[in-house]
Amino acid sequence: xxxxxxxxxxxxxxxxxxxxxxxxxxxxxxxxxxxxxxxxxxxxxxxxxxxxxxxxxxxxxxxxxxxxxxxxxxxxxxxxxxxxxxxxxxxxxxxxxxxxxxxxxxxxxxxxxxxxxxxxxxxxxxxxxxxxxxxxxxxxxxxxxxxxxxxxxxxxxxxxxxxxxxxxxxxxxxxxxxxxxxxxxxxxxxxxxxx
Numbered sequence: 001x002x003x004x005x006x007x008x009x010x011x012x013x014x015x016x017x018x019x020x021x022x023x024x025x026x027x028x029x030x031x032x033x034x035x036x037x038x039x040x041x042x043x044x045x046x047x048x049x050x051x052x053x054x055x056x057x058x059x060x061x062x063x064x065x066x067x068x069x070x071x072x073x074x075x076x077x078x079x080x081x082x083x084x085x086x087x088x089x090x091x092x093x094x095x096x097x098x099x100x101x102x103x104x105x106x107x108x109x110x111x112x113x114x115x116x117x118x119x120x121x122x123x124x125x126x127x128x129x130x131x132x133x134x135x136x137x138x139x140x141x142x143x144x145x146x147x148x149x150x151x152x153x154x155x156x157x158x159x160x161x162x163x164x165x166x167x168x169x170x171x172x173x174x175x176x177x178x179x180x181x182x183x184x185x186x187x188x189x190x191x192x193x194x195x
Contacts, residue, residue, distance in 0.1 A: 008083035008185040010040035015089040015100035017048040022121070024048070025164040026152065027088040030119050033174040034086070039182040045078060047099045054102060061108035072106055079110040084117070084185040085143075086177075091122035091130035104137060111141040113192045115184035117177045118149040126151035144184055148177040 012031050016023035027044055034042045050071075057072050059065070067073050089096055104111070116138050120127025128151050135145040150173040159165050 007039060007041045008182065008189065009081055010034060010042050010084045010086065010181070010185075011078065011082040012042060012044045012086045012088060013100075013103070014044065014046040014048070015087055015097050015103075017097070017099045021048075021090070022154065022158055022162070022164065023088055023090060026119060026121055029164055029166055029170075030086065030088060030150070030174060033171060034178055037175060037178045039178060040084070040185075043078075043082070047103055050075065050103070052099070052103055052106060055105055057106065061106060064109045075103070076107055076110055079107055082114065083189055084115050084181050086117040086119055086181070087134070088119045089121075089127060089130055089134070091120060091125060091127040094125075094129045094133075096130040096134050100134070101137070104141065108141065111138075111143050113142060113144075113188045115144040115146060115181055115188055117146045117181045119152070119174070120149060121152040121154055121157070123154055126153045144188060146177060146180055146184065148173070148180050150174050150177060 012027055012034065014023045014027035024046060027046065031042050031044050034040055052071055052075060056069065058068055065076070067076060087100065089100060118131045120131045131149055138145045150170060152170060157165055
């Protein structure tokens with residue numbers, strides 16, 4: 001965290017980029033819950049708007065730059081500024097989205113020693129299988145994936161007009177995850193200072 005008095009920065013990363021997605025609706029809902037929670041300086045990062053090309057940096061991310069492309073430099077700054085992340089992620093064919101993997105692989109040190117929570121969504125498993133696939137990747141980036149998550153069954157949460165209809169269980173799960181995320185963000189901020 002940049003200053004002791006400032007709230008930790010939370011990047012809410014919307015991981016779906018496909019046309020017709022509901023990820024931006026779920027991300028907006030979660031960002032509203034996070035803002036009301038009051039424990040974070042909340043920033044929504046929509047991978048569809050970020051529009052990263054397929055990984056095109058000539059250098060290795062582990063080297064930490066200098067980066068050749070302006071889009072990588074912007075992504076590096078946005079990621080480095082965050083103290084914690086929540087990945088708002090769909091499940092596609094029992095896995096997480098390719099744009100999310102691409103965005104993660106662009107960088108390395110910018111992810112280190114930061115906690116990550118998950119708001120997953122899908123049909124049969126509410127995205128939980130995708131979350132479990134993602135956790136080892138985040139571990140390799142030296143992040144701390146939380147056990148708590150918000151898992152949304154789309155058939156129950158999206159109405160016939162395509163609008164998200166949050167329920168009390170979703171709100172309660174989000175607040176609980178945010179409490180844990182705030183605690184871990186504070187603890188890991190000290191680890192980053194010491195590193």
